[in-house]
Amino acid sequence: MQRLRDCVMTTAFVFQRPAPESSVNKRPRQMPRRHPGPRGRAAAHKNSKRTFCGTALEFVALFLGQSSIHGLNHLVAEKRTLLERFVWSSIVVLAIFGSVWVSFDIWRHYDGSPSAISMERNFMDWTTDMPSGTLCPSDRVDEEKLEAYVDSYWAQNNWSIVPYDTNKKLQGHPVTGPMKLNLIAIEGKDVMFYYHSPYDVLDASNTKVSIPEDKIRTVQVKALSTHTTAEAQALSIKQRKCRFPDENDLRTSPVYTFNFCRMECRRRIAWRKCKCIPHFYRKTGRIKVCDVHGMQCLGKYSELLTKLVDPITGRKYPCNCLPECDQVSFYLEEEDVKPNILKIGASVECGIQNYPRMRLKRDVIFGFGDLWVSIGGTGGLFLGCSVLSIIEIFYFFTIRLFIYILEIRRGTRPVLQQKPGAF
Template structure:
């Protein structure tokens, strides 16, 4: 007796439900399989063999295509599942989409004779270009979005006052515009006031202070330049006439030549019209200065002083002719020997002659002058100028001149020439004829080049060789020669002599750009007295009273003051500091690159 199985048990019910669901799922799979077969892609359909449209594929769950492997599951229409087999894609015996009762899985592979279609490289290049252009177009909105987010992040996190209200949420458009206007006004105020501060620093940062402690500093001894009235030796002139008989055919020519050479030796801007311009006697203008030194009168005065440092007297060429300078640091650069040798080197002048109040009264004198003379008092770092006052003394007087001094010295902390409005002696970059700077030498060069510009030549008492080549912009010793004025050129100088002396003209533009000496000594004649002296002309000069005051140029407004002033303006208008500017630099360099390219 077999046991009875109760179909109403829960397990039996479950088996029944499972069997029915299996049959229904297989039915659904048949429908999906037919749909899958009808929706094959073009690439798959191209591999199918030609079939009849009325031919119906066998039942099955459908065709599944994988790379390299095709699998198909087949089931029994009665509901029983068959055994599963796997056909690999490289199986050459497997047919493609061939129905058969014995095969549950079908696979296919690419036919061995199949080749990819030929590619058009030009079309591919155009397609790539279109894709790149499309990618750039797609990138632009993304970059703009990143940039906008970066700006908002900077405004919200900046330590500069007012910037946060430009990006703060909850504010209306009008409020943002008002805050932007306030920030613009603050920036305008900072820029305008900072410009004034910088202009003050560049033009007038110096202050002239007075020092009254006279026992601490020394005073420079007065320098002077003596120009004798007699400059031509008559015996040398006679010898020159005898040596050149072809140039002087008559007594009248010889007499005219004597007058001509004397006036040429004393020629200056004041007496240009006194020179006879009718005959040159066969002397080229370039030989004027050489001839004057050949025929000059031997002026050999002696000098003595009570100072501790010995004084020297040097022959120098000035705008007044051949003169002699005492206690001068720049006179030797204008000597004819220095010019003729083509030298441009700096010379050793020794110590500057100074005096101290404890030294008492110190005088220097020049004896054996033997002729009337003109005297120009000036500092040791300067030369006589035609615009300065001169004193004339006869040949038979013993003259004593008492002077007072006023000196000014400059602190070298102000290194820019524009700031201190003066030049030191070693700042000779713009000088053309001497390697040292002096206010008097600068004015002489200005007159020389003004004459060259108007008349096309320079007077013979200037150095007619430039030390700088302006064509190539480089320094070149023994540079170009300048034409020397002959009789026709001197006639041109007569017409503009007032403009040359004053360096002011309504017709011509004159810009000398000559600055004062930074270390300068000014001497003023307080009194002088003369008496007849049987031993000839003598000159004695000295300081009657030592100065009780000395002037000094010192820096009042330095670069540190500029930083403090501008920093105060920025802090007052925007409430930021130096770290705020560092923050701006950081944001728009490292953080900007990181946000735009790496995030």
């Protein structure tokens, strides 16, 4: 406090008053030059500090008195008591704290959840994708293909697609009517049929239906689409909480899908629990492929690997897999089994019974422009300032400060007289 009082009082003698005219022609008395002792040097150093401190306080007082931010002018106004200055200082500090706190809260809202999923019903403006189907016969192993795969592909770490036998009796009619898919003449007993999104691969959690031999299985599903707008696509992955196929962070897949992410998560679990990965997962680097003992180890964690839920605690395993931004989910609505009169094998008929009249839309509800408007409104509410007030701060402490220093060095800065009650 004593140092602040010294700096304040320095303003009174930083700029010396001019000498009276009568003393101009008088010859000053010659005094013997003496070398300053330690006390003199300390006093000179103290005076230089006071000069700098007083000049700095004068510039700050100039800014406070001319600033457009409300409340600052009362700190340097004339004829203000110490109590008044203390009250206004407390009010200004509380206003700045409230403005910063509310602004950070607005930023957390923008950074955490600027998007939302709403319902869209103008079904005439979009198209609906048909479900994809995957067939898994109970007799899954073809000895000849298995031997060829092991010799030509697995041994050489070749993960290209095995050539498919086009002579196999599997016929498909992609569209028989507006919303139906037929697969007929399927060889095998108790064939399992999985339906899933056309933009993703099969996962163990997908719904499956059994197709008996020489029967026709009818499956009717309903579709629910999720669409992401261009404005939401411009957000970061953290903000929109979803990924597009090209936003891939997986090591074993060239594109990102939700099920690919879950597969990689199971691969990590297998490595952490048993120090090996199953043979049906892609091998990368020097990771060991499970032998017989490794497969026995994996069998102990079958529930965790299948459902990705800890059987002891009942909590989901933290795979951190985000959904796809544009996706289609299918839900079983009706299924039936009919006799196959032609006796040509199992058949499946999968389609959408009712055209969807609703879809979900992921859109931005709090954008970057809303962020600036909200923060600007907070500054106006607490401090009564605007964008020009922020520019004014930069102006004062750059251009105006530079001019102020030049005026002092050139001596063109007018002498300020300290008035009673002034800062």
